[in-house]
Amino acid sequence: MNNKKSLQFALDHGLTESEYEKIIETLGREPNSTEIGVLGAMWSEHCSYKSSKVHLRKFPTNGKQVIQGPGENAGVVDIGDGDCVVFKMESHNHPSFIEPYQGAATGVGGILRDIFTMGARPVALLNSLRFGNPHLQKTKFLVEGVVSGIAGYGNCMGIPTVGGEIYFDDCYNGNPLVNAFALGVTKKDNVFRGYASGEGNPVIYVGSKTGRDGIQGAIMASDTFTEETEEKRPAVQVGDPFTEKLLLEACLELFKTDCVVGIQDMGAAGLTSSSTEMADRAGTGLEIEIERVPRREENMTPYEVLLSESQERMLVVLEKGKENTARDIFRKWNLDFSVIGKVTDSGKLTVVEEGTTVADLPVSLITSGAPIYKRPIKKPAYLKKTKKLNSENLPEPDDLQRVFLELLSSPTISSKKWVYEQYDHMVRTDSVLGPGADCAVIRLKGTQKGIAMTSDVNSRYCYLNPREGSKIAVAESVRNLACCGAFPLAITDCLNFGNPENPEIMWQFSESVEGMSEAAKTFNTPVVSGNVSLYNETEGVAIFPTPTVAMVGLVKDTDKIVTPWFKDPGDLVILLGGAIEENIGGSEYLKAEHGLIDGEPPPIDLDKEKRLAEMLIACASQSIIKSAHDISEGGFAVALAECCFNPDGTRGVLVKAPGINENSLRSDLFLFSETQSRVLASINEDSWEKVKEMSNNYGVPVLRAGIVTDDDRFCVEDSIDMKISVVHDAWSMGFERSLSVTEG
Amino acid sequence: MPNFGVLFFPGSNCDHDCYHAIRKILGQPCDLIWHEETSLAGIDCVVIPGGFSYGDYLRAGAISQFSPVVGPLRELAGLGVPVIGICNGFQILVESGLLPGAFIHNSSLKFVCRWTNVRIEDTDTPFTYLLRKGEMLKLPVANAQGNFVLPPGRNDVEEQRIVLRYCGKDGELSAEANPSGAEDNIAGIANSQGNVLGMMPHPERSFENLLGSEDGKRMFESAISWIKAKDTAGETV
Numbered sequence: 001m002n003n004k005k006s007l008q009f010a011l012d013h014g015l016t017e018s019e020y021e022k023i024i025e026t027l028g029r030e031p032n033s034t035e036i037g038v039l040g041a042m043w044s045e046h047c048s049y050k051s052s053k054v055h056l057r058k059f060p061t062n063g064k065q066v067i068q069g070p071g072e073n074a075g076v077v078d079i080g081d082g083d084c085v086v087f088k089m090e091s092h093n094h095p096s097f098i099e100p101y102q103g104a105a106t107g108v109g110g111i112l113r114d115i116f117t118m119g120a121r122p123v124a125l126l127n128s129l130r131f132g133n134p135h136l137q138k139t140k141f142l143v144e145g146v147v148s149g150i151a152g153y154g155n156c157m158g159i160p161t162v163g164g165e166i167y168f169d170d171c172y173n174g175n176p177l178v179n180a181f182a183l184g185v186t187k188k189d190n191v192f193r194g195y196a197s198g199e200g201n202p203v204i205y206v207g208s209k210t211g212r213d214g215i216q217g218a219i220m221a222s223d224t225f226t227e228e229t230e231e232k233r234p235a236v237q238v239g240d241p242f243t244e245k246l247l248l249e250a251c252l253e254l255f256k257t258d259c260v261v262g263i264q265d266m267g268a269a270g271l272t273s274s275s276t277e278m279a280d281r282a283g284t285g286l287e288i289e290i291e292r293v294p295r296r297e298e299n300m301t302p303y304e305v306l307l308s309e310s311q312e313r314m315l316v317v318l319e320k321g322k323e324n325t326a327r328d329i330f331r332k333w334n335l336d337f338s339v340i341g342k343v344t345d346s347g348k349l350t351v352v353e354e355g356t357t358v359a360d361l362p363v364s365l366i367t368s369g370a371p372i373y374k375r376p377i378k379k380p381a382y383l384k385k386t387k388k389l390n391s392e393n394l395p396e397p398d399d400l401q402r403v404f405l406e407l408l409s410s411p412t413i414s415s416k417k418w419v420y421e422q423y424d425h426m427v428r429t430d431s432v433l434g435p436g437a438d439c440a441v442i443r444l445k446g447t448q449k450g451i452a453m454t455s456d457v458n459s460r461y462c463y464l465n466p467r468e469g470s471k472i473a474v475a476e477s478v479r480n481l482a483c484c485g486a487f488p489l490a491i492t493d494c495l496n497f498g499n500p501e502n503p504e505i506m507w508q509f510s511e512s513v514e515g516m517s518e519a520a521k522t523f524n525t526p527v528v529s530g531n532v533s534l535y536n537e538t539e540g541v542a543i544f545p546t547p548t549v550a551m552v553g554l555v556k557d558t559d560k561i562v563t564p565w566f567k568d569p570g571d572l573v574i575l576l577g578g579a580i581e582e583n584i585g586g587s588e589y590l591k592a593e594h595g596l597i598d599g600e601p602p603p604i605d606l607d608k609e610k611r612l613a614e615m616l617i618a619c620a621s622q623s624i625i626k627s628a629h630d631i632s633e634g635g636f637a638v639a640l641a642e643c644c645f646n647p648d649g650t651r652g653v654l655v656k657a658p659g660i661n662e663n664s665l666r667s668d669l670f671l672f673s674e675t676q677s678r679v680l681a682s683i684n685e686d687s688w689e690k691v692k693e694m695s696n697n698y699g700v701p702v703l704r705a706g707i708v709t710d711d712d713r714f715c716v717e718d719s720i721d722m723k724i725s726v727v728h729d730a731w732s733m734g735f736e737r738s739l740s741v742t743e744g
Numbered sequence: 745m746p747n748f749g750v751l752f753f754p755g756s757n758c759d760h761d762c763y764h765a766i767r768k769i770l771g772q773p774c775d776l777i778w779h780e781e782t783s784l785a786g787i788d789c790v791v792i793p794g795g796f797s798y799g800d801y802l803r804a805g806a807i808s809q810f811s812p813v814v815g816p817l818r819e820l821a822g823l824g825v826p827v828i829g830i831c832n833g834f835q836i837l838v839e840s841g842l843l844p845g846a847f848i849h850n851s852s853l854k855f856v857c858r859w860t861n862v863r864i865e866d867t868d869t870p871f872t873y874l875l876r877k878g879e880m881l882k883l884p885v886a887n888a889q890g891n892f893v894l895p896p897g898r899n900d901v902e903e904q905r906i907v908l909r910y911c912g913k914d915g916e917l918s919a920e921a922n923p924s925g926a927e928d929n930i931a932g933i934a935n936s937q938g939n940v941l942g943m944m945p946h947p948e949r950s951f952e953n954l955l956g957s958e959d960g961k962r963m964f965e966s967a968i969s970w971i972k973a974k975d976t977a978g979e980t981v
Contacts, residue, residue: 158757
């Protein structure tokens, strides 16, 4: 290629002119087309984090509980007794928009490989999904495709999908979000890492054969969408969960031998990223004989083989001489096994085809040599408009019961049964608390321990104030875990934002990381793994900032788990955290009833939240409270209704307590304000004195709110008095009904 | 004590759940048996677990019928040894011809994972031996192709022994109670001798109240009692 042509080739691979010049300067020559392909993929935003890195350094990543922080395939956290949990969340947003079934399925496949490559058996999945207007035909298509894709992969793997979240907002019309979380369990001394160490050790390729699918997937994921995007379908990978199940069992069998030096899955940028990242961590080089890579298509070029994102493949570095032991295991599971190269001390990735060198690049140039940008930031102009919200100017609805039912039946709030019944959430027989609760809990067989997990973020709050909204995402995760009695341990995240080259988007990102960091420090929940997804933008319209937080916690005794649902008639309903305040900014109510996304998100006091969590955990361990559920989207009224929807049969409730509205809010504002750090709990009447004592000890106000009944009645002050069966119907059928209405 | 054998195929994923239930909760001897085994000598009760053997490619259970272990499985089944196929295990038994019928996609065309109630229709099998006709068990289902269809022509209906039916809270048979659209609300059937049972719900998932029900345990306790009773009676199996 001549200079001009190769520059154009580099630009086509997402590199900028100055990045290309830096490459020539470092190499002292022009890179060839294969090398440009490698560098284009590895320097893409998706692989290099070049725009986000300077900000991500602000995250707290250390703590007594942390065994492995960011930088590996997944984070590892100590849960005592020699056990540890391995977890990570990753986005598959771009592929899911183009091809929802395969996009979501391979998202699940990819995150599972990240877990078992660390030596852990995956035991649970969560997913955090965001879709556009539920009445659009396109949204319906995406929901159906994404949900069945997740189901198709996770169910076949035999790993339960135990929870997650789904929100709908117009801002996702052109960019749905699919964030998949997986968690595995292993012993502390059985954690494997992605190190290509030991000169002369063989480099092994195992799993599926390589095809032409997903080439340049990482580059696609680092671009915004235009009308031509649907033409990028060949850049989406195709999943085969059956092969991955075999790969999982084979790898876990391999880990029981003493053969493995290092291992990493081939995710984004396939063989290129796995080989260079492993060499980079170990400070070594790799020589790869590309013709030895098993293929399912003919005449593939080295470029295609290096950049294919075919699924269900792993790269393993073995102890020299142990190839046969490993080969037997993969043969048993009918998987390809090929020695494709060796570890060198050259510090280079050298790719050879039939004796001819086709790529020869310093590993450091590919990995740490990637540019790091401190992109300009600017406070967005839209915030000048959205800040102003005066509730006095909002007309008070004439029928609050109608508003209440509309909120309950909205697809964001209503029961997600339609979704989670498509997921096998019980396989592995560990799901103590499955989908539909504040968090999910799986038990650790042979112990009393449970692992609790949740994912949260309210992107409207983050749009209105990314710093506060991100703090709330962390605080709500803590609250969700604490409600069931779990002690929060650590975070993995998926930071979904628009185009980082837009200073306003970069400001959102920067603020969001600051907010998350502050909250994570307060709760001692370090960020141990995660992923950044930028360029979530179509035709110049960005999504709301969506920093999805997934938090993992520890339950000491699964017999003492507190569920969200009211139990016995006569139990006292109490409100922890104090009276409801007027917090209508960014609320579901404001959007649903008044069509506005304005104001400030509810203020969050992190220290208070921490005390609340400590009190909840103490109450659970002493079996003082019988149920606990936090107030979030939809406010007090919605949270109260959700407490009544016990899966064993609905309960009634009677709320008559002036204390909880001591601020004398207007009825609609009282019912639907999304005041933070508030939890609805129920207790035996006899426990009231004990709860008061705990309330004093922890400095968390507690108020009597009402009483659980066995009537078919949901009654809140003078505002709502309805049959619980009507309320339940709105909530339980709302999701399906919303999706069955089509407007275009 | 009876020896249980849990078969597993490439893609089985409830094998460990069955093993845990039998070995850890019931404390019975239990082996995990790879599908390439050619002998099932010494096994008193065979369990074919759920999952996606061979990825459910072609049809659920269709490829597994050709596994080497299916040979000795047929022999044991013919000798009257208790065999239970759960979910994908049921599909494998049907594809192997050890049980009649066929499976099609659920009427919702979706995978369905939920708790169901099943009614005991036949107590003359090892797995329902200790149960009462008409009593109900709370068991979960998790499948995409659980829509069971009886063979065409109802002449041999006598031969088709329906053991479990999906039912509502009060034992009534209704479409709502039927998660897959299965014919006649059929959740489980046995062969004519009664020793081979196929069922879509997962009894191994309901062994502990911590997980929502321990009704499934009773089916395995029943099989243990049946085998012991048979041994005591000195009958040859």
